[in-house]
Amino acid sequence: MDTIFAEATPPGRGGVSVIRVSGLRAREALEYLAGEVAEARRGYLRTLRDGDDVIDQALVIRFEQDASFTGESVAELQLHGAPVIVQRVETALLSLGLRRAEAGEFTKRAFINGRMDLAEAEGLSDLLAAETEAQRKLAMRATSGEIGQFSERMRALLIRAGALVEASIDFADEDVPEDIPAETFQLLAEVRAELERVLAQYPATERLRQGYEVAIIGPPNAGKSTLLNQIGKRKVALVSDIAGTTRDVIELRTDLKGLPVTFLDTAGLRESDDQVEAMGVALAQERADAADLRIHLSPDGGKQAGFRDGDLLVRAKSDLSGAGISGLTGEGVADLLESVYSVLRMRSSGVGLVSHLRQADALRRAVSSLEIERGLLPEFVAEKIRQAIHEMSSMVGKIGAEEYFDEIFSSFCIGK
Numbered sequence: 001m002d003t004i005f006a007e008a009t010p011p012g013r014g015g016v017s018v019i020r021v022s023g024l025r026a027r028e029a030l031e032y033l034a035g036e037v038a039e040a041r042r043g044y045l046r047t048l049r050d051g052d053d054v055i056d057q058a059l060v061i062r063f064e065q066d067a068s069f070t071g072e073s074v075a076e077l078q079l080h081g082a083p084v085i086v087q088r089v090e091t092a093l094l095s096l097g098l099r100r101a102e103a104g105e106f107t108k109r110a111f112i113n114g115r116m117d118l119a120e121a122e123g124l125s126d127l128l129a130a131e132t133e134a135q136r137k138l139a140m141r142a143t144s145g146e147i148g149q150f151s152e153r154m155r156a157l158l159i160r161a162g163a164l165v166e167a168s169i170d171f172a173d174e175d176v177p178e179d180i181p182a183e184t185f186q187l188l189a190e191v192r193a194e195l196e197r198v199l200a201q202y203p204a205t206e207r208l209r210q211g212y213e214v215a216i217i218g219p220p221n222a223g224k225s226t227l228l229n230q231i232g233k234r235k236v237a238l239v240s241d242i243a244g245t246t247r248d249v250i251e252l253r254t255d256l257k258g259l260p261v262t263f264l265d266t267a268g269l270r271e272s273d274d275q276v277e278a279m280g281v282a283l284a285q286e287r288a289d290a291a292d293l294r295i296h297l298s299p300d301g302g303k304q305a306g307f308r309d310g311d312l313l314v315r316a317k318s319d320l321s322g323a324g325i326s327g328l329t330g331e332g333v334a335d336l337l338e339s340v341y342s343v344l345r346m347r348s349s350g351v352g353l354v355s356h357l358r359q360a361d362a363l364r365r366a367v368s369s370l371e372i373e374r375g376l377l378p379e380f381v382a383e384k385i386r387q388a389i390h391e392m393s394s395m396v397g398k399i400g401a402e403e404y405f406d407e408i409f410s411s412f413c414i415g416k
Ligand SMILES: Nc1nc2c(ncn2[C@@H]2O[C@H](COP(=O)(O)OP(=O)(O)OP(=O)(O)O)[C@@H](O)[C@H]2O)c(=O)[nH]1
Pocket: 219, 220, 221, 222, 223, 224, 225, 226, 227, 238, 239, 240, 241, 242, 243, 244, 245, 246, 247, 266, 267, 268, 269, 316, 317, 318, 319, 320, 325, 326, 327, 328, 329
């Protein structure tokens, strides 16, 4: 495998810029630039040189292959945070025959070298993308190996159940088949209940990971865009007294007390001869339908088409009508946000461990292979248990991981 390098810190000026190098030639490359680095995991302040050219003063550290992020020999150079310095070091590394890392390549190597399982890699990607406290906590659980522990626990129970079945096959009299011991079915029922419990939490967990969407819908001129601007405390959407001002869906990302919530401002709902407005209305309905929650905003506080249980009904322009909320003055908006928060908080209370479709699919396949009717021949029962064990392994990428590599590792930035 090539020795790779990348800037691990965001490009640009800063206190320090870190370049990470990983692979068989990491130590050699580091020592070419910095002189001998005898001890691993110790910081050395060194003058970096490429031949006669003095590049920078840097703090350098190297890691042995069995004690590094990637599971390979690694070097880290903490440079002064200037793009010209980073470029100069990169030029030197290229001339030594090293190559630039691709997005997520360090993490991919960590996975391939067994430093983390696939669920931990997915968790790490989520952690880097997390925008709120609740997302950070969810990602931390995944990246700290909880999914791997769960799958290991299920595997152990299944292996025990499988051994009991195999024993009944081995010792069966040729004419009188031995019964599968009752303990096998107890074990399988226990595993199935656990898998189903985790699977039932998947939809809520996936929603939290991706973030919630709350659509503001209502007739033209209800004050939807004014409300969006009030929530964002800035001018996000155009406001005018002309009905049909908003056409595209305008998104406002917020951190609602730790929950990731994107508010959607939409076109006022009405029949229109204007082709573009009609497109806007269709889009509004589509996005509102797919959202987690809808705020129905109108002068009389009534329901709009597509109402669903849990949706919020809000009377607009309270400064004129005396009741409801006012996007103009902000009256009642804090209470409205509190209501949105409590609905979503309630839904996020069902959050569990599994937030990726890939993991949920493995769970589903495991559950369906454990649908074993009584009286099935031991050979077939044993085969079904083997399938479930296989799915527990695939859940953490011990098998069948390659097909997900692109999707998972390319979502990282370069340098991770
Ligand atoms: N008095 C008062 N006027 C408001 C309030 N909210 C909005 N308006 C006014 O109502 C008009 C329409 O506001 P918008 O926010 O553009 O309404 P909208 O629902 O986004 O309208 P469309 O995008 O056309 O569907 C503007 O003149 C706003 O200034 C409010 O709470 N009180």
